[in-house]
Amino acid sequence: MYQTSPKVYSGPDVMSHFYEHIMSENREINQILSQQLPLSPMTTKQARQHEAATECANCNCPFTSQNHKVKHHSHLTGEYLFALCNNCNLQLKPKKCKVKDANQDANSYALAIVFHNL
Numbered sequence: 457m458y459q460t461s462p463k464v465y466s467g468p469d470v471m472s473h474f475y476e477h478i479m480s481e482n483r484e485i486n487q488i489l490s491q492q493l494p495l496s497p498m499t500t501k502q503a504r505q506h507e508a509a510t511e512c513a514n515c516n517c518p519f520t521s522q523n524h525k526v527k528h529h530s531h532l533t534g535e536y537l538f539a540l541c542n543n544c545n546l547q548l549k550p551k552k553c554k555v556k557d558a559n560q561d562a563n564s565y566a567l568a569i570v571f572h573n574l
Contacts, residue, residue: 458488482567488532489550489565495527496534509539514548517541 460481465473498506506527511518519525519541528540528548540548553566 458485478567478569482564485567486564492531493534495529495536498527498536502536506536506539512541512544513538514540514544 463477465477467473506525509519509525513528517523519539523541523543525539526542526545528537528545529535530537551566553564
C-alpha cells in the first residue's frame with residue numbers, strides 16, 4: 457500500500473508548491489500502477505470459490521455467455537481477488553489519460569484528487 461505523510465506548507469507561491477507535490481505523487485503512483493503482474497497460481501480454496509460463484513461480486517448480476525465470469529486479480533501483487541463479470545472487470549481497470557506535461561509519460565493513469573473541508 458502506498459501512503460505518504462501529510463504535507464504542510466505555509467509561505468510564498470503556495471499553488472506552485474501544491475502543484476509540484478501533486479505531480480510528484482502522480483509520478484510515484486503511475487510508477488506503481490504501471491506494474492502489470494499476471495494472476496498468481498490460485499489456492500485450492502480460491503479455485504473452489506471462483507468455480508462456485510454464480511454472480512458478479514461487484515454488480516450482483518448472474519454470469520452469462522455474453523458477460524462471462526473472469527478471475528479478477530491485483531495487477532500489483534498478482535493475487536486473485538474474486539469472480540467478476542467481464543463488464544465490471546473492464547470498468548475496474550485503472551484509466552489512462554493523455555498528458556501534455558513534458559515531465560510525465562504520455563500515457564499516465566488518471567489520478568483522482570478529492571478535497572475535503574476546503
